[in-house]
Amino acid sequence: MTTEAQQQDGAGVATSGDTLTVTDNRTGRQYEIPIEDGTIRATELRKIKTSDDDFGLMTYDPAYMATASCRSAITFIDGENGILEYRGYPIEQLAEKSSYLEVAYLLVHGELPTQRQLDEWTHQITIHTFVHENVKEFMQGFRYDAHPMGMLLASVGALSTFYPEASAIKDHDGRYLQVIRLIAKMPTLAAFSFRHNQGKPYVYPDNDLSYPGNFLSMIYKMTELKYEPDPRLEHALDTLFILHADHEQNCSTSAVRSVGSSQVDPYSAVAAGVAALYGPLHGGANEQVLRMLRRIESKDNISSFVEGVKQGDERLMGFGHRVYKNYDPRAKIIKKHAYEVFEVTGTNPLLDIAIELEKIALEDEYFIERKLYPNVDFYSGIIYEALGMPMEMFPVLFAIGRTSGWIAQWLEMIDDPEQKIARPRQIYTGRRGLEYLPLASRP
Ligand code: ACO
Numbered sequence: 403m404t405t406e407a408q409q410q411d412g413a414g415v416a417t418s419g420d421t422l423t424v425t426d427n428r429t430g431r432q433y434e435i436p437i438e439d440g441t442i443r444a445t446e447l448r449k450i451k452t453s454d455d456d457f458g459l460m461t462y463d464p465a466y467m468a469t470a471s472c473r474s475a476i477t478f479i480d481g482e483n484g485i486l487e488y489r490g491y492p493i494e495q496l497a498e499k500s501s502y503l504e505v506a507y508l509l510v511h512g513e514l515p516t517q518r519q520l521d522e523w524t525h526q527i528t529i530h531t532f533v534h535e536n537v538k539e540f541m542q543g544f545r546y547d548a549h550p551m552g553m554l555l556a557s558v559g560a561l562s563t564f565y566p567e568a569s570a571i572k573d574h575d576g577r578y579l580q581v582i583r584l585i586a587k588m589p590t591l592a593a594f595s596f597r598h599n600q601g602k603p604y605v606y607p608d609n610d611l612s613y614p615g616n617f618l619s620m621i622y623k624m625t626e627l628k629y630e631p632d633p634r635l636e637h638a639l640d641t642l643f644i645l646h647a648d649h650e651q652n653c654s655t656s657a658v659r660s661v662g663s664s665q666v667d668p669y670s671a672v673a674a675g676v677a678a679l680y681g682p683l684h685g686g687a688n689e690q691v692l693r694m695l696r697r698i699e700s701k702d703n704i705s706s707f708v709e710g711v712k713q714g715d716e717r718l719m720g721f722g723h724r725v726y727k728n729y730d731p732r733a734k735i736i737k738k739h740a741y742e743v744f745e746v747t748g749t750n751p752l753l754d755i756a757i758e759l760e761k762i763a764l765e766d767e768y769f770i771e772r773k774l775y776p777n778v779d780f781y782s783g784i785i786y787e788a789l790g791m792p793m794e795m796f797p798v799l800f801a802i803g804r805t806s807g808w809i810a811q812w813l814e815m816i817d818d819p820e821q822k823i824a825r826p827r828q829i830y831t832g833r834r835g836l837e838y839l840p841l842a843s844r845p
Contacts, residue, residue, distance in 0.1 A: 426459075428452050441470055460827050466651075472659065472821065476509060476810050477650040484728035484775075488648060489513070497735045502643035503527060503613050506585055506806035509648055510813065524613075530586035531607035531616065533594075534564050538604055541594050550595035551680045551797045557591045558584075559673030568667035571816055580668050581809050588805045589613070592798045593620030599794065614639040617802070622790070634746050635789060638739045639799075642785065645732040645778065646800050648807025654678035654685075658808045659815045660824040668812055675808045676801050685797030688783030691720040692793065695752040695759075695784075704759050712768045720780030721763060727773035736781040740788075747788045756784060 422435045422442055435446045448458030463469045478487040486493040489508050496505055507515045507523045515523060537557060544553050561583070562568055568580045594604045597620075605620045608629065615636045619629035649655070657678040662671035679685035698707050711718045723730060740753055760776055763769045786796050815821050 424450065426450050426452075444469070460829075462829060466656070471651060471656065471824075472815065472818065474650060474811070474814060475512065476814060477648045477807070479650055479725055481723070481725035482727050484726060484731050486649075486731045493645065493731050494735065497641050497644050500644065501613075502640045502647070502803065502806075503585075505644045505647050509806045509810035510581060526582045527586045527613070528609050528616075530583050531590055531609060533561075533587055533590050537561070537564065537591070538594065541591075541598060541604075544598060546598075546601060548595075548599060550592070550599050550794050551676070551685075551801070553595035553598060554588075554591055554798055554801060555673055555676040555680060557595070558588065558676055559670055561587065562667045562669035565667075565669070568669060571665055571667065577668065577813070577816075581813070584668060584672060584809055585805055588802050589617040590620065592795075592802050593617060595798060596621055596791075596795055599792075612636060612640070614643065632746050634742050638743045638785060639789065641735065641739055642782065642799065643803035645735060645782075646803030648804070648810065652684070653681070654804065655808060655811050658812055662812045662815055663821060663824040665816075665823075668809060671812055672805065672808050675804065679797050679801050679804065685800045687719060687777075688779035688786065688796050689793040691756075691779055692752065692783040692787060694719045695755050698755055698759070701755055701758045704755065704762055708759070708762055708766060712766070718759075718763060718769075718774070720777055720783075721769065722772070722774040723777045726775065726777065729775040730777040732778040733776040733780050736778065736785060737776075740781055740785050743785050743788045747790075750784060750788055752787075753781075753784050756781065 420437050422437055424433045424435060425431070426433070429452055431450075433446075433450055435442050444461050447461060450459040451457075461469065476489060478490070479485065488496060488505060489512055491508065491514075496508075500508075503524050504515060504520055506527075507520060537560065540560065541553060541557055544556075565580065565583065567573075567576055570576050590607055597604050602624075605623045608616050608619045608623075611619055611629075611631065615631040618631040618636060618639065623629040651659075654675040658671045658675040661674035662668070682690070698704060708718070710716060737757075744750060744753065760780065764775070769775075783793070783796060786799060787793075791799065
């Protein structure tokens with residue numbers, strides 16, 4: 403449907419059928435804009451002009467509070483009802499019945515694999531876990547106490563120099579190999595970063611082990627000939643990877659899509675995702691939860707802490723979410739797995755504080771009114787700590803799981819004929835047309 407300008411009296415915005423009627427009070431013109439999937443195309447507004455040389459109306463939406471940047475068939479979230487689905491499958495079922503590699507296949511291919519497809523996918527990922535020896539060498543050049551997330555960011559970006567053919571992003575076979583490599587090598591880079599930060603020798607991948615089992619081996623193996631992961635820890639880690647695998651157009655995924663829209667290779671695009679995840683507002687909230695729980699110290703101090711939150715002195719970390727206005731379904735699953743991990747590692751008193759804190763907050767009018775519920779980070783840090791991970795590793799673990807989501811979103815973007823290079827507009831607020839003064843003449 404084309405936008406039609408009609409002279410008509412009246413002001414404001416009115417809807418009729420599947421269209422939106424907008425009256426421009428500057429000109430008195432009325433425009434009919436199609437509504438599709440509860441959305442209007444921002445470019446339709448460009449047709450609303452005061453004169454022929456007017457650029458047309460734009461939308462102003464810092465932080466994309468009400469702007470859809472793409473059509474996507476990967477992840478569905480209903481924040482009001484606490485629903486999360488990957489390719490239509492509820493996260494609860496995937497976390498209970500699936501494995502991370504199967505979920506990665508689902509995200510990338512759009513369908514669950516057959517046994518033969520899963521075996522082949524697992525085999526391909528397993529045989530691509532090694533990195534070039536030069537990667538190890540340049541990683542060794544980082545400062546002895548380098549943050550592992552900074553090392554992961556740099557090293558995943560550097561992979562583009564090892565696979566220059568990855569720049570052929572329209573070559574289906576070629577880019578499939580890069581997808582496999584990214585999912586396969588991310589745990590290796592992550593583990594090397596961890597070992598470097600710990601001052602321990604890097605451990606090569608063990609291709610006899612499962613995806614999470616091999617990661618645990620690269621993290622913890624010392625002098626033993628073969629590292630044997632505890633199946634309960636292996637399972638818990640696998641579930642954490644599943645829960646973090648995708649979350650539609652979050653900050654890091656938007657970064658991957660935005661950088662990828664320049665048609666750069668996928669290693670560089672994923673490096674942008676890792677960079678976004680490095681930020682405390684994205685991948686770092688679970689660290690803040692742990693710090694908060696340590697500060698609370700005992701269950702007796704919870705009430706006064708909650709009072710402080712309600713007074714606005716601080717936030718209850720791990721509570722609240724931009725999208726979820728209900729219990730984050732991932733938090734429920736993680737809470738259940740916390741017990742499984744503690745069976746192996748022994749209990750952590752922080753879990754008791756967290757459970758009591760959650761109970762008190764969920765019964766408090768302040769949190770009920772604002773629809774503040776535990777998010778994925780409320781319990782994930784406690785498990786990571788129980789697994790022996792230092793806080794610096796929390797976003798790194800997040801990045802391993804999220805890689806399959808980033809790459810699925812990247813593939814979807816590359817094949818979407820509507821997508822072009824991302825290039826937002828701005829409202830210019832600076833000065834214009836100034837006369838350049840030579841240095842000597844400036845006051
Ligand atoms: N503790 C106390 N009050 C809160 C909290 C909280 N954790 N979160 C929101 N509120 C209050 C706000 O003060 C505000 O109250 P007001 O209306 O009286 O001013 C109201 O709830 C709405 O909050 P906003 O900040 O406007 O909500 P927004 O959607 O912008 O923020 C966010 C979401 C950033 C996640 C917020 O809830 C928060 O800071 N939570 C703590 C940090 C955290 O856990 N982050 C992890 C998110 S999950 C992830 O990134 C993987």
